[in-house]
Amino acid sequence: MSPPGDRLETATQHHRAGRYAEAVSLYEAMLADGQGGNDIRARLASALRSDGRPAEALEIYAALEPELLGDVDFWFNRGNALAALGRHAEADTCFIRAIEIDPERTYPILNRAIARAHLGDSAGAIALYRRVLAIEPDHRVATHNLANLLADRGELEGATLLLRDAVKRWPDLAEAHYNLGLILLRRGDYARGAAEYEWRWQTPDFFARPDYGDIAVWDGRPFPEKRLVVHAEQGLGDTIQFAKLLGLLKSLGGDVILHVPEPLLPLLRSLPFDITVTSHHRPSEADFQIPLMSLIHRLKLTPGAIPAAPSYLAASPDRAAHWADRLNLNAAQPIIGLVWQGNPASPVDRGRSLTSAAELAPFANFEGVRLLALQRLDASRLEPAPTASGWRVRDLPFMLEHPGPDLDADGGVFMDTAAIMTRLDLVVSVCTAPLHLAGALGRPAIALLKAVPDWRWMMGTDTTPWYPTMSLERQASGEDFGPAIEKAVVRAREIFSRTR
Template structure:
């Protein structure tokens, strides 16, 4: 199952890897006793000395000891705000911010002008997901204490939590002006600039922070995040490594380095760092998510699923993890649970294009085409979809008849898709006065010949050629939705393509035997290629089971594997002989049978009405449906499916058994 784009129609799309930022705690590191407390509430010298001991424990991280002393002081003097404040800060440090809020709110209510109390309350409110209340608590302190950094920094955080990043950045510009020697201020300014889509400015601010604290692993990690976002992958990797030199057990930097190495194609090193991240911090949710996503891209869904389930156990509302879990479940054949994941992800985030698209893939695969084709339109909302969304001078066609108009239909995605969906040209022509069909250039002469023979309608042009004026346009793979196609009513009049007579270089040798064409590999750029393609030598049992001659239809990558098959049986190779798909069609027309994996050559055989046997992976492309040996798209194609993942041996055995009686 394909994770990202491909030259065939795209399969389930995994969500983007998460980069993890880590930021300083942004609260006072110790508890101060405001001077007003001593005079107003009459703190005794003994109580002051006791407070000093509590603060010492607190600073040293001995939280239980500090809390016991604070609690005893409050019991002795219920009005001692410094001790109440200390209890609140201990609760925050223990991860119990909700319990801290009433304590800190009491301090603010009693001493509303004390900025330290407002900062602590604001921090507790931020930690409990209440940025609006935090902003209310912090604003008076930020206005009344311009000489303090923390009130304004925390206010910026609160505004950011409300999505008011422009205001937050304005505050941080002022903070860095007033506190230009504070690395934390520059770090938070960078965060605001990044959220405001100003990566160059964010990078500059982080570099200012690093000038002040050059060995800070958190700052180095965050600079790596910015560099990765700017596409500077090698420099990002170097920055993460610098962070790890200073903090070898920094889990987030290991995870982020793993992400970047994966993008750089260093898959083994990537996996090492992704696994190291979750080993160092088993509770690192983004780390499990990224490791799961990496394993999915490596076509190892069984290993990916436990990590994605762990993410959802900790964060059930993670729509991205639900989407990726669905991808892994489809790959392992757990279709019902995958559908539930996709629908839950869409419920949580209705605009999640990847989840909509993956749901479409599943619905089409299971034969529910009406809803599936509707959901398939979400492909254009995915930033990494295999076909870029092109700009046209006329609106998208909605299927309404154009009795006096010109309709342009245009190919998208892969070459096999163009062959499969050009069949809709005849239906489209029935709803317009003039039809223009735009196709990949390697298809132009093939489609033009079919149009001349009356098999498909339309005036053919190649992508990139000048377009005539038109009134509406539609991509090929939106046409099944417009014509409400189902498995029962697919346009299946065959053939709808025609092969030209072969020219001299394409005439196959005549040896009085039947001829079988072979194709074993698709484009290596297809993200499903590791599943659909196989080594040529796996076809050896087929060559041994019949006296037929064999022809290699393989062109481009993988064609060199023809040398692994015996020359006495392989009488012709297409590589370096065919110029376009019309040439390939001329070769296929001379064959008795085509055997191959899911590539354009098999689509072409089907469209020519030529018998073909198609080898399919366990989680095959949606167009081949499920649990059937035939396809409504091509009556002449017979399907041979893997019964378990990554096992071609049973498929080859089944083919050999059929071939011996063919």
């Protein structure tokens, strides 16, 4: 058996190097042999938490509490274990105890700021980050996190200053470059914002970059008699939006091949450009390659240079005729299509979706108008109804028709939705892929946007250069979606008064 000091040193080395399982084994062995007391138990709990076993760590912390009431690291690490389990209110209490013991120690203040942000207290988190920076002005995490919180609250000038300072002080901090890019794009500064946005691939939590082997990245210059592969990235809505730029790209020379996920093939093959759309590729088939959302950078676009074409995708005529007959879309009665929920698993879903379709009830007061859900729902969220399709959305105080659980079930993603949209008078949607689809089809549409939306909608405008037929209704800071929905109803009436 190794001397206690040797085993502790080895365990500590494993712990510091991130080899947590090895550290756990040694700490447990020492305790089993009667070597070490509360210090080793606390180290074991910390290693267990870092090894993804926070519940086990909390059992140890509960037993240690009477012995370590005045220990900063005990309360800090216990708070981290609680935070790992999503128990942020309890974690907050632990961080408060740690700060009370040592008010100048920055790491409990920092983690309390993170807990307050998780609890929705952005003002409290901002104050705590500022407290960290008052003690330690060069604290990188506090600087970056504070900037992001300010950006989330719409305080873009302060966020921009912080992130510009961050990329100067820590030029390799990819997250700072990326987040600065998002803010600059949101402010309409496409030139500098798009360049910073290129750092997205170097951030740890971003989508994996497609592997195109040794194919050179296109640098933005004309490419006559060459072949360029453009590969889709991120979400379906992103692909639909940025496909608009492929006509500009084609004007620069040679062949353009667009690689998209297979379910998008039928829809994207309706693009009016002389390009190839496929879901397969071979490393030898191109001279250059570029991610789709890098086109804004390589083409040196400004908001005013986005192609003004009102539509660039088309629905299948056969499907449009099928759905028009099935849903009785040829009647004179106006019809509004509604979408209220993005993908709840998406990291960008926070704040962009409605809690339920019930929030759209003000549209039910629109006399003489049919309401049709364009949200894909399974049969459990529908109920039989005396509607053209035989279905309506379940448990609503107003009639919201639904095409049925087979909507977009085959033939490619959004093919049915696109066909139905072509026969509607208006689409109202939160920020999700069907909203982009409505814009790409050139349909009259109203976007319901949170107070600080995704960068592509910029700030302070009620129109977007990406989709000329779309209007934007935004939350005010601190509001729910209610006022924006009421304004959307008024705007819908204005649209109908002009078109019918």
